[in-house]
Amino acid sequence: MLNAGFAKAIISPPIGAPLAGFAAREGVCEGIHDELHSRALVLESRGRSVAFVSVDVLALASDFVNGVRETIQARTGIDRDSIVIASTHTHAGPVTVKTFFNPEDTLDREFMAGLSEAIVTSVDSAWQTRRPSRAGVGSGTVDGIGVNRRTQDKKPV
Numbered sequence: 001m002l003n004a005g006f007a008k009a010i011i012s013p014p015i016g017a018p019l020a021g022f023a024a025r026e027g028v029c030e031g032i033h034d035e036l037h038s039r040a041l042v043l044e045s046r047g048r049s050v051a052f053v054s055v056d057v058l059a060l061a062s063d064f065v066n067g068v069r070e071t072i073q074a075r076t077g078i079d080r081d082s083i084v085i086a087s088t089h090t091h092a093g094p095v096t097v098k099t100f101f102n103p104e105d106t107l108d109r110e111f112m113a114g115l116s117e118a119i120v121t122s123v124d125s126a127w128q129t130r131r132p133s134r135a136g137v138g139s140g141t142v143d144g145i146g147v148n149r150r151t152q153d154k155k156p157v
Helices: 062-076 109-128
Strands: 004-012 038-046 048-055 083-087 129-131
Touching: 004 109, 038 109, 048 062, 048 109, 062 083, 062 109
Parallel strands: 048 083
Antiparallel strands: 004 038, 004 129, 038 048
């Protein structure tokens, strides 16, 4: 039997927070058009569990992710090696990683602590709300959803 749970937590930065993603960007967060989220899916079957987490940020450092995994394991019992945390790579989110492309940026410790807790909370909530589920797979075709911005005709690739 498969049990599954899903939850999300809002992780939008506060007004005035520096934003990541574009070297040419000037200014800070001036408002929120759409909330950013941490979304978690927990699957459990035959005594084994796995958590998949999607975080609406540009990127996350491995030490941050490892710390979050440790906290999730302590709170839920899901093995840290069975927790996948991935960034959506949005270019409209807060600064969450410092690397070669933004060496002058600083991370807001308070925001990062809140981000960590939001990710953990989303997984914990998904864990707590597991219920019997079924999984399946399908496929299809969607035309015109992606374009090559580097060609004159901008036809889908």
